[in-house]
Amino acid sequence: MVSLRQLEYLVTVVDQGSFTRAAEILHVTQPALSHQVRALERSVGSPLLERLPRAVHLTAAGRAMLPHARAALADAAGAVSAVRQAIGLAGGELRLATVYSVSLGVLPAALKAWSRLHPGVDVRLFEHRHADELAEAMASGQADLAVGPRPETWTGPVRTIGVEEFVVAVSSDDPAAAGQATEVDLGALRDRRWIHYAPDNGLADILDRACAEAGFQPRIAVRTEQTASAPILAAAGLGPALIPANIVPKGYEGRTLGLRLPVTRALVAYARTEFDAVSGAFLALLGENVAGKLLRPQDAHPAAGESLAGVNSTPR
Missing domain, CATH: 1.10.10.10 (Winged helix-like DNA-binding domain superfamily/Winged helix DNA-binding domain)
Structure with missing residues (x-):
């Protein structure tokens, strides 16, 4: 057709x-x-x-x-x-809340398309460090729509956007990236000093949990407040960083390696009540612009669908 x-x-x-x-x-x-x-x-x-x-x-x-x-x-x-x-899409405002990593990787293409299609509807973007902080802000009425990890408890409507996969960022001359290596076992990096995140950044929880499942606690080379800094610091040779694959900047000077035991996280959109016309229109546009950035739930490993509330590590 x-x-x-x-x-x-x-x-x-x-x-x-x-x-x-x-x-x-x-x-x-x-x-x-x-x-x-x-x-x-x-x-x-x-x-x-x-x-x-x-x-x-x-x-x-x-x-x-x-x-x-x-x-x-x-x-x-x-x-x-x-x-x-x-x-009402010829004017007004969309109040959108998210977490730092999603505003870096998943949202920019959709926001660009939105500004082109709906120039009269302004977007006010609220960015949060942690999924819990995001959910609290949504419950308090900060925004019309949230895009991020699924909140543990939520009574309003929730729609799955897709599943993001994490990769390890390293410098171009890092031993883990020697030769034609495209994947790494997280356990093989147990003796390395890592680029970690500030404790109130939700990605800190993800790194700690993934390393714990691999049988070790990450040693810290540096902690960063800013999610965007992690791949840059890794490319500079300070240590490996665990990052969502979709935030890797174009022309990245380092290398990214997939994980043999994948780490994934489901992303959802949610609201306090029914999605209104403006939120629904943005969701439709977001769905059109996540191709190549997120896996569809049915394309991820079957166990990933069982972990929509958080992080999941599953064998390939």
């Missing part, structure tokens, strides 16, 4: 004359863009683009489809505009 996203991809490739430039504008990988365009071609039963070494041209079928694709996208934009006016 043809989707609006596929039509948007086709139109953008045509307008840019290149899959590479279109992928940059759409903020998707070039293979993903090519896959969707080919899926569209299969749906309509004909090639729409002629792919040449230095250019992309419409086929006869593509020329016939292009005006309809543009019209469909224009109609969809008009429909969205009408709904925004009806439910």
Whole structure:
């Protein structure tokens, strides 16, 4: 079945004359863009683009489809505009609460898309050090919507967003990253001095728990208040750091290693009462923008689904 996203991809490739430039504008990988365009071609039963070494041209079928694709996208934009006016997405404010690591890794792409689609709705972002602190702030009425680890007890609506996987960050010349190593046994790092987190940062609990399950207590090279500092300090050679895979910055100078005994954490969205129109719209957008950053619960190891309240270490 043809989707609006596929039509948007086709139109953008045509307008840019290149899959590479279109992928940059759409903020998707070039293979993903090519896959969707080919899926569209299969749906309509004909090639729409002629792919040449230095250019992309419409086929006869593509020329016939292009005006309809543009019209469909224009109609969809008009429909969205009408709904925004009806439910208040043309103005107002979304109050969003989260934890530091989620604001670094999971939220930026969704917030960027939100600002483009709903420029009249401001976002006020509240960031917290720990999942318990986040839940307390939500219960006190700080925000309309929270995105973070599942609170241990919550009576309002909760929706699972996905499962994040943790990796070990090290310097590029770290012995654990020698050769072509892509994974490490956490127990093999028992004698190392770690980049740890301040005690009130929720990631400190995760590191301590993961190391305890591996049979040791981490020795500390340095404690950092800021989650974003951990991979930077690790790349500088101060020691390994356990970080969510989705916060690794682009062009990272260090190395990241997967864990043979994976450490995962489920992330959810929750509110005090039913998700209102603005929160629901943001959730829908968030769901579209977590691909590649979070695992779907059904794609994670089966035991991960049993640990939605916290951290889970499971064999591959």
